Structures are given as structure tokens and as C-alpha cells.
Amino acid sequence: MNAALPLWPRAIAHLDLDQFYAAVEILDFPELKGKPIIVGGMPGKRGVVSTASYEARKFGVHSAMPSSQAGRLCPQAVWRKPRMTRYAELSRQIRGIFARFTDQIEPLSLDEAFLDLTGSQRLFGPAESLAKRIKDEILRDTGLVASVGLAENKFLAKIASDLRKPDAFVAVPNGPGEAERFLAPLPLRRLWGVGPKTCERLEALGLRVIGDVARADPGYLERRLGEAAAEHLRNLALGRDLREVEVAARPKSVGRENTFAEDLRDRGTMRRELLAFAEDVAQRLRHQQLLCGGVTLKVRLGDFTTFTRAASFEEPTDLADPLFHAAARMLDEKVDLRGQGVRLLGIAATRLSGKKEAATSLFPDEKAIRGRRAAQAIDRLRERFGDDAVTRGRLLEGREETTGTPDDKPKDRGA
Numbered sequence: 001m002n003a004a005l006p007l008w009p010r011a012i013a014h015l016d017l018d019q020f021y022a023a024v025e026i027l028d029f030p031e032l033k034g035k036p037i038i039v040g041g042m043p044g045k046r047g048v049v050s051t052a053s054y055e056a057r058k059f060g061v062h063s064a065m066p067s068s069q070a071g072r073l074c075p076q077a078v079w080r081k082p083r084m085t086r087y088a089e090l091s092r093q094i095r096g097i098f099a100r101f102t103d104q105i106e107p108l109s110l111d112e113a114f115l116d117l118t119g120s121q122r123l124f125g126p127a128e129s130l131a132k133r134i135k136d137e138i139l140r141d142t143g144l145v146a147s148v149g150l151a152e153n154k155f156l157a158k159i160a161s162d163l164r165k166p167d168a169f170v171a172v173p174n175g176p177g178e179a180e181r182f183l184a185p186l187p188l189r190r191l192w193g194v195g196p197k198t199c200e201r202l203e204a205l206g207l208r209v210i211g212d213v214a215r216a217d218p219g220y221l222e223r224r225l226g227e228a229a230a231e232h233l234r235n236l237a238l239g240r241d242l243r244e245v246e247v248a249a250r251p252k253s254v255g256r257e258n259t260f261a262e263d264l265r266d267r268g269t270m271r272r273e274l275l276a277f278a279e280d281v282a283q284r285l286r287h288q289q290l291l292c293g294g295v296t297l298k299v300r301l302g303d304f305t306t307f308t309r310a311a312s313f314e315e316p317t318d319l320a321d322p323l324f325h326a327a328a329r330m331l332d333e334k335v336d337l338r339g340q341g342v343r344l345l346g347i348a349a350t351r352l353s354g355k356k357e358a359a360t361s362l363f364p365d366e367k368a369i370r371g372r373r374a375a376q377a378i379d380r381l382r383e384r385f386g387d388d389a390v391t392r393g394r395l396l397e398g399r400e401e402t403t404g405t406p407d408d409k410p411k412d413r414g415a
């Protein structure tokens with residue numbers, strides 16, 4: 001702690017892990033280091049790129065790009081299937097590191113969050129040293145690198161963390177005119193809410209960089225862009241953003257869905273997919289200390305007709321079996337497949353409650369207790385050895401079967 005430095009009146013940090021999914025793959029499989037890695041659906045299927053390592057980005061590959069295109073741009077890429085459970089586990093660990101320093105945490109995704117460090121400075125010292133310490137502890141405890149932006153508000157902090165990635169630490173000084181000076185040379189697309197279209201309109205007005213917007217006559221901007229847009233852009237260009245860090249509320253649902261490379265026609269395969277989803281959702285409920293009182297099933301047919309069906313439980317649960325059985329029953333009894341294949345399946349646990357506040361049953365059911373103990377043992381094994389360490393017999397059978405041609409017997413048609 002350096003007591004000589006002043007505390008910030010408002011200190012917001014934006015932390016963003018570098019090439020997160022790819023970084024986790026390198027962390028767990030060090031032989032991948034230095035190679036162009038693409039995490040995502042393999043080319044030839046309907047997949048997209050989730051994360052490309054920096055080596056792969058040199059070939060023009062980026063996230064959300066169709067895998068087939070990425071495969072053409074970078075034929076030598078090493079492809080990895082996403083291991084969401086592992087990424088989520090590290091994400092939780094990183095959130096635990098944040099929580100050592102502040103309870104004002106707004107997660108934006110698995111690898112990105114805003115932290116309000118204003119109040120934490122009294123305990124841990126000025127914001128710069130505190131934000132650096134968080135970055136250091138993430139590296140020390142997980143082996144992962146975060147880029148960090150520190151500023152007086154969210155907008156500036158987010159721009160700052162992205163400016164010199166990877167392994168960046170950028171603090172925007174908080175004095176009069178500092179934010180404006182920091183922003184002035186940056187391109188217009190850095191302004192929050194400015195997409196390619198707006199960018200074009202601004203450039204047509206002769207505006208090239210953010211500083212041009214800040215210096216433009218407010219009346220002129222208003223006449224050309226409308227009052228609301230002009231005010232929004234002007235505030236941002238001056239570095240003004242009053243949004244608070246919003247501490248995450250409990251999620252409304254925990255779900256998992258998948259669009260299949262080929263439409264499913266075999267009910268046995270559909271059930272195995274549902275079981276795998278139920279296992280994943282239940283594990284996440286247990287991790288987050290949540291119970292669910294209901295489950296929804298989502299089914300999208302080949303022609304994109306989409307059904308959502310809901311069921312509720314008498315006793316809130318965090319186990320896979322009740323989720324699976326309810327979803328499978330709804331699929332059999334409440335969805336008319338109309339002779340079509342299934343393009344997408346998904347389940348979501350709903351009506352969530354915290355474990356502690358849920359009323360515990362007066363007569364706990366022995367089977368449920370044993371089920372929960374077994375599930376917790378499996379969670380621990382998966383944490384140590386990965387998702388595939390423990391796989392139910394039914395799932396394993398399915399993996400071998402699905403490598404064959406899709407089963408298309410008449411009995412599987414319709415509902």
C-alpha cells in the first residue's frame with residue numbers, strides 16, 4: 001500500500017482475460033503454446049469460432065467467424081472443442097480473486113467483469129496498485145493473463161483494457177480534462193454504441209476521431225444527428241458515463257442448448273443429449289448453490305418451428321435425474337415432431353432459489369440424499385480430471401452410436 005498516493009474519487013476497473021478459452025487450453029495442454037489454436041465447432045459443421053489464439057488471429061481468424069471460413073484462412077490451426085465446464089470453473093476461481101478485494105462485481109461474461117474499487121481503496125490502497133495486484137493474483141493463482149483498464153467510469157475502463165491487449169494495464173488518469181485527452185486521438189468506433197453505420201454518418205460530417213466529436217458544435221451535431229444521439233455521443237466523447245457497476249443478481253435460469261450439425265431423428269439420441277444437458281445444468285446448479293423448482297424444454301424442428309414446454313417439481317432439486325426425466329417426458333408427450341428432425345434441443349432449470357433459503361423437507365428422501373452425495377463426488381472428479389473423467393454408461397453408449405448414420409426408422413417419426 002502506498003499511502004502517499006491519493007485515492008480515486010471513483011475507481012472502476014474492467015478486467016478481460018486474454019484469449020480466454022485458448023489460454024485455458026494452453027494452460028491445460030502446454031504443448032499447444034505458440035501454435036495457432038481455434039476453440040470452436042470444427043469446420044465442415046455448422047460451428048463458429050469461439051476463441052482464436054493470437055497466433056491464429058494473425059491469419060485473420062476471429063471469434064464468431066464460421067468455422068469453415070476460419071479453416072480456409074488458417075489450415076494449420078489446431079482445433080479444440082470448447083470445454084465449458086473447465087472454463088466456468090476457472091471463471092469462478094477468478095471471481096473469487098475479485099471478491100478478495102471488492103463485493104462490487106459486475107460479470108459481463110465468463111472472462112470479463114467490471115469492478116468498482118472505489119470503497120476498497122481504504123483497505124487496500126490507491127486504485128492503481130490495487131488493480132495491478134488483482135491482475136498479479138490472477139496470474140499467480142490461475143496462470144492466466146488479464147488485461148486491465150482502470151478509469152473513473154465503465155466506458156473509459158472498458159476502452160482502456162482493450163487498448164494494448166494482450167497483458168495490458170492502462171489507467172486513465174482522473175483529473176480535469178484527462179478523459180477527453182485520453183479519448184481524443186481514438187477512432188470513432190471505440191465510442192460505445194457506434195457501429196459501422198453510425199461511423200459512416202459521422203465521417204460524412206467530417207468527423208474522424210473521438211476528439212472531433214468532442215470539439216464539434218453541440219447545436220450542429222444535434223441538427224444533424226437528432227437530440228438524443230448527439231447528447232449520447234458528446235457525453236461519451238467527453239468521457240462522461242454515469243452508469244453504476246451492477247452487482248449480479250441471481251440468474252433467472254440455468255440452461256444448456258445445442259444446435260446439431262445434423263438434425264436428430266432418433267429418439268434415443270435425443271434422450272442422450274437431454275441427459276448430457278441435465279448433467280451439465282445440475283452440476284452448475286450445485287456449483288452456484290442453487291435449487292430449481294422447474295425445468296423448461298426447448299425444441300426447434302428442421303423448419304425452425306420452436307416449442308417451449310415447462311414442468312415443475314414438488315421438491316426443488318439440483319440433481320440431473322429429475323431434470324432429465326421431466327424433459328424427456330415433455331419431449332415424448334408434449335411435442336409433436338410432425339415427422340421432422342430436431343435441429344435444436346435445450347433445457348433450462350427455472351424458478352431458482354438459494355440452497356440456504358429453500359425450506360428443507362421434514363422427511364428427506366433417502367434416495368435423493370444418496371443421489372446428491374454421488375453427484376457431489378462426480379463434481380469433484382470432474383474438477384480434477386475434466387468433463388470426460390466420469391461419464392454415465394448411457395452417455396458413453398450414445399457416443400459410439402452417434403458416429404454411425406442417423407437412425408431414421410419410421411417409429412421415430414412424429415410424436
Ligand SMILES: [Mg+2]
Pocket residue numbers: 016017018019020111112
Ligand atoms: Mg477476453
